Amino acid sequence: MSTNRLVAIGLTAAVALTTAGCAESPVASRTEAEPPAASAAGYPVTLENCGVKQTFTKAPSRVVVMNGASVAEVSTLLALGLKDRIVVNQQSYGRSEVPGRADAIKALPKGGIELNDAFDIPREAMLGQSPDLVLSTTAYGFDAKNGFATRDQLKAVGANTYISPQGCDQDTSRMTIEDSRTLLRDLGKVFGVSDRAEKLIAASDKRIAEISAKVEGEEKPDVMVLFSNMTMGGNDFSSVVAKGIYNDILARAGGANAFESASTTSFADLSKEKVAAGDVDALVVISYNDPDPTAYAEKLLKEFPQWSAAKNDAYVVLSDSIYLGPSNDVAVEKIARTLHPDAL
Numbered sequence: 001m002s003t004n005r006l007v008a009i010g011l012t013a014a015v016a017l018t019t020a021g022c023a024e025s026p027v028a029s030r031t032e033a034e035p036p037a038a039s040a041a042g043y044p045v046t047l048e049n050c051g052v053k054q055t056f057t058k059a060p061s062r063v064v065v066m067n068g069a070s071v072a073e074v075s076t077l078l079a080l081g082l083k084d085r086i087v088v089n090q091q092s093y094g095r096s097e098v099p100g101r102a103d104a105i106k107a108l109p110k111g112g113i114e115l116n117d118a119f120d121i122p123r124e125a126m127l128g129q130s131p132d133l134v135l136s137t138t139a140y141g142f143d144a145k146n147g148f149a150t151r152d153q154l155k156a157v158g159a160n161t162y163i164s165p166q167g168c169d170q171d172t173s174r175m176t177i178e179d180s181r182t183l184l185r186d187l188g189k190v191f192g193v194s195d196r197a198e199k200l201i202a203a204s205d206k207r208i209a210e211i212s213a214k215v216e217g218e219e220k221p222d223v224m225v226l227f228s229n230m231t232m233g234g235n236d237f238s239s240v241v242a243k244g245i246y247n248d249i250l251a252r253a254g255g256a257n258a259f260e261s262a263s264t265t266s267f268a269d270l271s272k273e274k275v276a277a278g279d280v281d282a283l284v285v286i287s288y289n290d291p292d293p294t295a296y297a298e299k300l301l302k303e304f305p306q307w308s309a310a311k312n313d314a315y316v317v318l319s320d321s322i323y324l325g326p327s328n329d330v331a332v333e334k335i336a337r338t339l340h341p342d343a344l
Contacts, residue, residue, distance in 0.1 A: 042192050049186070050139065050168035052151060054160045059191045060133035064111075065089040067120040068137030069288070071096075071105065072164055072324040076183050078104055079200055079326040080193050088113065088129055090121060094289050095319035097330045116147050123149040131159045133190070137324075138167035162186070164324060173243040173266045177208070177252070177328050180245070184326055200326055207329040208252050215254030215340045221281035222258035223250055223339070224309070228285050228293035228317075233269035240275070242268040246284075249322055253335035254343075255282065280307040282339055283315035286322060293317045314338055 045056040063082075065074045067090040074091040077083065078101060088111035096102040111129060116122040120141065126134065126149040134154055136142055142151045142161060151161045165179035166172050181201050188197025225246050227239035241247075242263035250257055258278050262268035283300060287293035294317050301310040309315060316338040321331035337344050 042194075045189055045192075047162075047186060047190060049161070050163045052161070054155075056160060056190055059085070060160070061085055062087045062130060062132045064121065064126065064129055064131040064134045065091055066134065066136045066141045067091055067115075067118075068141055070137040070164070070323065071320045072137065072180075072183060073135040074105055074108070075101060075320055075325045075327065076187055080184070080187060080191065080196055082187075082191055082193070083108065085191070087111065087131065088121070090115070090119075092289070093287065093319050094291065095287050097319060097321040097334065098327055101320070118146055120148070122147050123153070127153070127157055130157070134159055134161050135164070136161070136167070137164050138170040138172075139163055140170055160190075162190070166324075171265075172245070172324075173264070175245040175324060176248040177245060180324050180326065180328050181205075183324060204326070204329040208332050211329075211332050211336045211344065212252050212254070214343045215336055218254050218340050218343060220254055220256045221308075221314075221339050222279050223255045223282045223284055223335070224258050224275075224278065224280045225250070225284040225286065225322075228287050228290040228296040230288060230290075232267060235269045236272040237275050238267070238269040240268045240270050241286075242266060245324055245328070246322055249328055249331050250284075250335065252332045253339060255335060255339045276304055276306070278307075280304070280309045281312075281314065283307075283309045284322070284335060284338075285315060285317045287317060287319045293319075 043056060043058055047054055063077070063085045065086060065088065071091045071093050074089050077086060083104065086108050089105065089108040090110065092105050094102060113121055113125045140146060141148055144150050154161050165182045166175040184197040184201055188194040225241035226237065230239040232238045240259050240262065241257065242259055242265065244266045247257050247260060258280050259268050259270065262270060283297055285293050285297040290296065297315045297317055301313065301315065304310055316334050318331055318334060321327040
Protein backbone atom coordinates (compact mmCIF):
# COMPACT_ATOMS: atom_id res chain seq x y z
CA MET A 1 0.00 0.00 0.00
CA SER A 2 2.92 2.27 -0.62
CA THR A 3 3.22 5.21 -2.97
CA ASN A 4 6.84 6.18 -2.43
CA ARG A 5 6.38 4.61 0.98
CA LEU A 6 3.12 6.50 1.45
CA VAL A 7 5.13 9.65 0.95
CA ALA A 8 8.01 8.13 2.89
CA ILE A 9 5.63 7.47 5.75
CA GLY A 10 6.44 11.06 6.51
CA LEU A 11 2.85 11.53 5.35
CA THR A 12 1.68 14.29 7.56
CA ALA A 13 -0.63 12.11 9.61
CA ALA A 14 -3.26 14.47 10.91
CA VAL A 15 -4.52 12.14 13.56
CA ALA A 16 -7.39 14.13 15.03
CA LEU A 17 -8.94 11.34 17.02
CA THR A 18 -12.36 11.25 18.63
CA THR A 19 -14.47 8.41 19.97
CA ALA A 20 -17.38 6.67 18.32
CA GLY A 21 -18.42 3.13 17.45
CA CYS A 22 -20.22 1.18 14.74
CA ALA A 23 -20.89 -2.54 14.43
CA GLU A 24 -19.30 -4.16 11.39
CA SER A 25 -21.10 -6.55 9.03
CA PRO A 26 -20.30 -10.23 9.57
CA VAL A 27 -17.73 -11.83 7.31
CA ALA A 28 -16.45 -15.32 6.82
CA SER A 29 -14.63 -16.68 9.87
CA ARG A 30 -10.83 -16.60 9.64
CA THR A 31 -7.93 -17.56 11.85
CA GLU A 32 -4.20 -17.45 11.29
CA ALA A 33 -2.44 -20.64 10.28
CA GLU A 34 -0.56 -22.96 12.58
CA PRO A 35 3.24 -23.13 12.07
CA PRO A 36 4.19 -25.62 9.36
CA ALA A 37 6.41 -28.58 10.11
CA ALA A 38 10.06 -27.92 9.35
CA SER A 39 11.25 -29.59 6.16
CA ALA A 40 14.29 -29.35 3.91
CA ALA A 41 12.47 -31.03 1.02
CA GLY A 42 12.22 -29.05 -2.18
CA TYR A 43 15.44 -27.04 -1.79
CA PRO A 44 17.34 -25.36 -3.30
CA VAL A 45 14.73 -22.83 -4.45
CA THR A 46 15.57 -20.10 -6.95
CA LEU A 47 13.47 -16.96 -7.17
CA GLU A 48 13.91 -13.92 -9.42
CA ASN A 49 12.67 -10.75 -7.76
CA CYS A 50 12.88 -7.28 -9.31
CA GLY A 51 15.68 -8.43 -11.61
CA VAL A 52 17.70 -10.13 -8.86
CA LYS A 53 18.02 -13.92 -8.94
CA GLN A 54 18.45 -15.53 -5.53
CA THR A 55 18.82 -19.10 -4.31
CA PHE A 56 17.48 -20.42 -1.01
CA THR A 57 19.16 -23.60 0.24
CA LYS A 58 16.73 -23.86 3.16
CA ALA A 59 13.76 -22.02 4.62
CA PRO A 60 14.77 -18.67 6.14
CA SER A 61 14.81 -18.59 9.95
CA ARG A 62 15.83 -14.97 10.69
CA VAL A 63 13.38 -12.78 8.82
CA VAL A 64 13.30 -8.99 9.14
CA VAL A 65 10.13 -7.25 7.94
CA MET A 66 10.59 -3.58 7.09
CA ASN A 67 7.84 -1.04 7.73
CA GLY A 68 7.05 0.33 4.28
CA ALA A 69 3.66 1.64 5.42
CA SER A 70 2.41 -1.90 4.89
CA VAL A 71 1.20 -5.00 6.68
CA ALA A 72 1.10 -7.12 3.53
CA GLU A 73 4.33 -8.93 4.22
CA VAL A 74 3.88 -9.65 7.92
CA SER A 75 0.23 -10.64 7.42
CA THR A 76 1.24 -13.05 4.67
CA LEU A 77 3.87 -14.64 6.89
CA LEU A 78 1.32 -15.05 9.69
CA ALA A 79 -1.27 -16.51 7.32
CA LEU A 80 1.34 -19.05 6.21
CA GLY A 81 2.10 -20.00 9.83
CA LEU A 82 5.60 -18.50 9.83
CA LYS A 83 5.58 -16.17 12.84
CA ASP A 84 8.39 -18.13 14.49
CA ARG A 85 10.73 -17.14 11.63
CA ILE A 86 10.34 -13.39 12.27
CA VAL A 87 13.12 -11.84 14.38
CA VAL A 88 12.17 -8.20 13.69
CA ASN A 89 8.88 -6.74 12.46
CA GLN A 90 8.20 -3.03 11.98
CA GLN A 91 4.77 -3.35 10.33
CA SER A 92 1.52 -2.56 12.15
CA TYR A 93 -1.80 -0.81 11.53
CA GLY A 94 -3.17 -1.47 15.02
CA ARG A 95 -6.32 -2.95 13.43
CA SER A 96 -7.28 -5.90 11.28
CA GLU A 97 -10.42 -7.43 9.82
CA VAL A 98 -9.00 -10.89 10.63
CA PRO A 99 -9.65 -11.93 14.25
CA GLY A 100 -6.45 -12.09 16.29
CA ARG A 101 -4.16 -10.70 13.60
CA ALA A 102 -3.60 -7.25 15.12
CA ASP A 103 -2.66 -8.80 18.47
CA ALA A 104 -0.42 -11.36 16.75
CA ILE A 105 1.42 -8.58 14.92
CA LYS A 106 1.74 -6.53 18.10
CA ALA A 107 3.34 -9.52 19.87
CA LEU A 108 6.11 -9.93 17.28
CA PRO A 109 9.65 -8.78 18.21
CA LYS A 110 10.72 -5.30 17.14
CA GLY A 111 14.42 -5.77 17.86
CA GLY A 112 14.81 -2.66 20.02
CA ILE A 113 15.75 -0.69 16.90
CA GLU A 114 15.83 3.10 16.73
CA LEU A 115 14.11 3.88 13.45
CA ASN A 116 15.33 6.51 11.00
CA ASP A 117 13.49 9.58 9.68
CA ALA A 118 11.54 7.34 7.27
CA PHE A 119 10.26 5.34 10.26
CA ASP A 120 12.18 2.27 9.20
CA ILE A 121 15.32 0.24 9.91
CA PRO A 122 18.62 2.04 9.16
CA ARG A 123 21.57 0.27 7.54
CA GLU A 124 23.74 -0.56 10.56
CA ALA A 125 20.80 -1.70 12.66
CA MET A 126 19.66 -3.96 9.83
CA LEU A 127 23.06 -5.56 9.35
CA GLY A 128 23.33 -6.01 13.11
CA GLN A 129 20.28 -8.29 13.11
CA SER A 130 22.11 -10.95 11.03
CA PRO A 131 19.02 -11.65 8.91
CA ASP A 132 18.81 -14.38 6.30
CA LEU A 133 15.81 -12.73 4.60
CA VAL A 134 14.68 -9.09 4.52
CA LEU A 135 11.24 -8.14 3.19
CA SER A 136 10.47 -4.68 1.83
CA THR A 137 7.24 -3.39 0.33
CA THR A 138 9.09 -1.44 -2.40
CA ALA A 139 12.62 -0.83 -3.67
CA TYR A 140 12.68 2.25 -1.43
CA GLY A 141 13.61 0.00 1.50
CA PHE A 142 16.89 -1.05 -0.13
CA ASP A 143 17.97 2.38 -1.38
CA ALA A 144 21.25 3.66 0.08
CA LYS A 145 20.08 7.26 -0.43
CA ASN A 146 17.42 6.63 2.18
CA GLY A 147 19.91 5.29 4.71
CA PHE A 148 19.01 1.64 4.18
CA ALA A 149 21.15 -1.44 3.59
CA THR A 150 21.22 -2.26 -0.10
CA ARG A 151 20.43 -5.67 -1.55
CA ASP A 152 24.12 -6.14 -2.35
CA GLN A 153 25.16 -5.25 1.20
CA LEU A 154 22.67 -7.72 2.61
CA LYS A 155 23.79 -10.41 0.17
CA ALA A 156 27.36 -9.89 1.40
CA VAL A 157 26.29 -10.90 4.93
CA GLY A 158 24.28 -13.89 3.74
CA ALA A 159 20.82 -12.37 3.55
CA ASN A 160 18.41 -12.78 0.68
CA THR A 161 15.95 -9.97 -0.04
CA TYR A 162 12.43 -9.67 -1.39
CA ILE A 163 10.46 -6.73 -2.78
CA SER A 164 6.72 -7.27 -2.91
CA PRO A 165 4.77 -7.26 -6.21
CA GLN A 166 4.55 -3.88 -7.99
CA GLY A 167 7.19 -2.55 -5.60
CA CYS A 168 10.14 -2.72 -7.99
CA ASP A 169 9.49 0.76 -9.40
CA GLN A 170 7.53 1.97 -6.36
CA ASP A 171 4.38 2.41 -8.45
CA THR A 172 1.43 0.61 -6.88
CA SER A 173 -1.18 2.14 -9.20
CA ARG A 174 -1.23 -1.05 -11.31
CA MET A 175 -1.66 -3.39 -8.35
CA THR A 176 -4.50 -5.93 -8.39
CA ILE A 177 -5.65 -8.91 -6.32
CA GLU A 178 -3.37 -11.04 -8.50
CA ASP A 179 -0.41 -9.37 -6.77
CA SER A 180 -1.68 -10.64 -3.42
CA ARG A 181 -1.70 -14.13 -4.90
CA THR A 182 1.86 -13.63 -6.17
CA LEU A 183 3.06 -12.56 -2.72
CA LEU A 184 1.55 -15.68 -1.14
CA ARG A 185 2.97 -17.96 -3.83
CA ASP A 186 6.46 -16.44 -3.68
CA LEU A 187 6.73 -16.69 0.10
CA GLY A 188 5.16 -20.14 0.04
CA LYS A 189 7.90 -21.24 -2.34
CA VAL A 190 10.69 -19.58 -0.34
CA PHE A 191 9.59 -21.21 2.92
CA GLY A 192 8.63 -24.60 1.48
CA VAL A 193 4.91 -24.19 2.24
CA SER A 194 3.50 -23.85 -1.27
CA ASP A 195 0.66 -26.23 -0.46
CA ARG A 196 -0.52 -23.93 2.31
CA ALA A 197 -0.23 -20.88 0.04
CA GLU A 198 -2.32 -22.54 -2.66
CA LYS A 199 -5.01 -23.52 -0.14
CA LEU A 200 -5.25 -19.91 1.06
CA ILE A 201 -5.45 -18.63 -2.51
CA ALA A 202 -8.09 -21.19 -3.48
CA ALA A 203 -10.26 -20.36 -0.46
CA SER A 204 -9.98 -16.62 -1.10
CA ASP A 205 -10.71 -16.96 -4.83
CA LYS A 206 -13.73 -19.16 -4.11
CA ARG A 207 -15.23 -16.61 -1.73
CA ILE A 208 -14.57 -13.69 -4.09
CA ALA A 209 -16.17 -15.60 -6.98
CA GLU A 210 -19.24 -16.39 -4.87
CA ILE A 211 -19.71 -12.75 -3.91
CA SER A 212 -19.10 -11.43 -7.42
CA ALA A 213 -21.67 -13.86 -8.79
CA LYS A 214 -24.29 -12.57 -6.34
CA VAL A 215 -23.79 -8.92 -7.29
CA GLU A 216 -23.38 -9.50 -11.03
CA GLY A 217 -25.86 -7.42 -13.01
CA GLU A 218 -26.52 -5.03 -10.13
CA GLU A 219 -26.04 -1.31 -10.67
CA LYS A 220 -22.51 -0.32 -9.63
CA PRO A 221 -22.52 2.43 -6.98
CA ASP A 222 -19.82 5.13 -7.10
CA VAL A 223 -17.59 4.72 -4.07
CA MET A 224 -15.16 7.15 -2.47
CA VAL A 225 -12.16 5.43 -0.88
CA LEU A 226 -9.85 7.41 1.38
CA PHE A 227 -7.65 7.19 4.46
CA SER A 228 -8.92 8.22 7.84
CA ASN A 229 -7.45 11.40 9.35
CA MET A 230 -4.50 11.50 6.98
CA THR A 231 -3.07 14.20 4.73
CA MET A 232 -0.46 13.57 2.05
CA GLY A 233 -0.69 16.75 -0.04
CA GLY A 234 -1.79 20.36 -0.12
CA ASN A 235 -5.57 20.02 -0.34
CA ASP A 236 -8.24 19.14 2.18
CA PHE A 237 -8.57 15.65 0.70
CA SER A 238 -5.11 14.42 -0.25
CA SER A 239 -5.49 10.76 0.70
CA VAL A 240 -8.26 9.86 -1.75
CA VAL A 241 -7.65 6.61 -3.62
CA ALA A 242 -7.64 6.86 -7.42
CA LYS A 243 -6.03 3.63 -8.65
CA GLY A 244 -4.54 0.35 -7.47
CA ILE A 245 -5.73 -2.83 -5.82
CA TYR A 246 -8.59 -0.93 -4.21
CA ASN A 247 -10.33 -0.61 -7.60
CA ASP A 248 -10.01 -4.33 -8.32
CA ILE A 249 -11.59 -5.06 -4.93
CA LEU A 250 -14.38 -2.54 -5.58
CA ALA A 251 -15.13 -4.12 -8.95
CA ARG A 252 -15.37 -7.63 -7.44
CA ALA A 253 -17.75 -6.21 -4.81
CA GLY A 254 -19.98 -4.65 -7.46
CA GLY A 255 -18.83 -1.04 -7.20
CA ALA A 256 -16.73 1.59 -8.97
CA ASN A 257 -14.29 4.24 -7.78
CA ALA A 258 -15.95 7.67 -7.90
CA PHE A 259 -12.56 9.39 -8.25
CA GLU A 260 -10.63 6.94 -10.46
CA SER A 261 -10.11 9.61 -13.14
CA ALA A 262 -8.93 12.24 -10.66
CA SER A 263 -5.28 11.12 -10.83
CA THR A 264 -2.93 9.00 -12.92
CA THR A 265 -1.23 7.79 -9.73
CA SER A 266 -2.53 5.79 -6.76
CA PHE A 267 -3.80 8.81 -4.85
CA ALA A 268 -5.64 12.00 -5.73
CA ASP A 269 -5.09 15.34 -3.97
CA LEU A 270 -8.52 16.99 -4.06
CA SER A 271 -10.09 20.20 -2.86
CA LYS A 272 -13.22 20.17 -0.74
CA GLU A 273 -15.12 21.63 -3.70
CA LYS A 274 -14.04 18.76 -5.98
CA VAL A 275 -15.11 16.22 -3.39
CA ALA A 276 -18.43 17.96 -2.82
CA ALA A 277 -19.16 17.86 -6.56
CA GLY A 278 -18.61 14.11 -6.70
CA ASP A 279 -21.47 11.66 -6.89
CA VAL A 280 -20.70 9.44 -3.90
CA ASP A 281 -23.07 6.55 -3.27
CA ALA A 282 -20.96 4.89 -0.57
CA LEU A 283 -17.84 5.55 1.46
CA VAL A 284 -14.91 3.25 2.24
CA VAL A 285 -12.71 4.65 5.00
CA ILE A 286 -9.32 3.02 5.49
CA SER A 287 -7.71 3.11 8.91
CA TYR A 288 -3.94 3.47 9.05
CA ASN A 289 -3.10 3.48 12.77
CA ASP A 290 -6.24 5.47 13.55
CA PRO A 291 -8.11 3.99 16.53
CA ASP A 292 -11.45 5.60 15.59
CA PRO A 293 -11.97 5.70 11.81
CA THR A 294 -15.71 5.29 12.31
CA ALA A 295 -15.92 8.78 13.79
CA TYR A 296 -14.11 10.12 10.74
CA ALA A 297 -16.55 8.36 8.38
CA GLU A 298 -19.54 9.75 10.24
CA LYS A 299 -18.03 13.24 10.21
CA LEU A 300 -17.62 13.07 6.41
CA LEU A 301 -21.21 12.01 5.88
CA LYS A 302 -22.39 14.99 7.93
CA GLU A 303 -20.04 17.31 6.02
CA PHE A 304 -21.50 16.23 2.63
CA PRO A 305 -25.22 15.63 3.24
CA GLN A 306 -25.91 15.86 -0.52
CA TRP A 307 -24.19 12.53 -1.12
CA SER A 308 -26.35 9.46 -1.55
CA ALA A 309 -23.92 7.86 0.90
CA ALA A 310 -24.98 10.37 3.56
CA LYS A 311 -28.69 9.92 2.88
CA ASN A 312 -28.40 6.15 3.11
CA ASP A 313 -25.68 6.01 5.80
CA ALA A 314 -23.69 3.84 3.40
CA TYR A 315 -20.14 3.36 4.56
CA VAL A 316 -17.70 0.70 5.70
CA VAL A 317 -14.44 0.99 7.65
CA LEU A 318 -11.52 -1.27 6.66
CA SER A 319 -7.86 -1.60 7.53
CA ASP A 320 -5.61 -4.38 6.20
CA SER A 321 -7.96 -6.41 3.99
CA ILE A 322 -8.17 -3.78 1.25
CA TYR A 323 -4.40 -3.68 0.72
CA LEU A 324 -1.96 -6.11 -0.82
CA GLY A 325 -2.10 -9.17 1.42
CA PRO A 326 -3.80 -12.50 2.10
CA SER A 327 -7.28 -11.21 3.04
CA ASN A 328 -8.71 -9.36 0.03
CA ASP A 329 -11.77 -11.62 0.08
CA VAL A 330 -12.71 -10.09 3.45
CA ALA A 331 -12.68 -6.58 1.93
CA VAL A 332 -14.71 -7.76 -1.08
CA GLU A 333 -17.35 -9.22 1.21
CA LYS A 334 -17.55 -6.23 3.56
CA ILE A 335 -17.84 -3.75 0.69
CA ALA A 336 -20.37 -5.89 -1.17
CA ARG A 337 -22.55 -6.06 1.95
CA THR A 338 -22.52 -2.26 2.10
CA LEU A 339 -23.21 -1.72 -1.60
CA HIS A 340 -25.65 -4.58 -2.19
CA PRO A 341 -27.13 -5.64 1.16
CA ASP A 342 -30.10 -7.35 -0.46
CA ALA A 343 -27.95 -9.47 -2.78
CA LEU A 344 -25.86 -11.15 -0.09
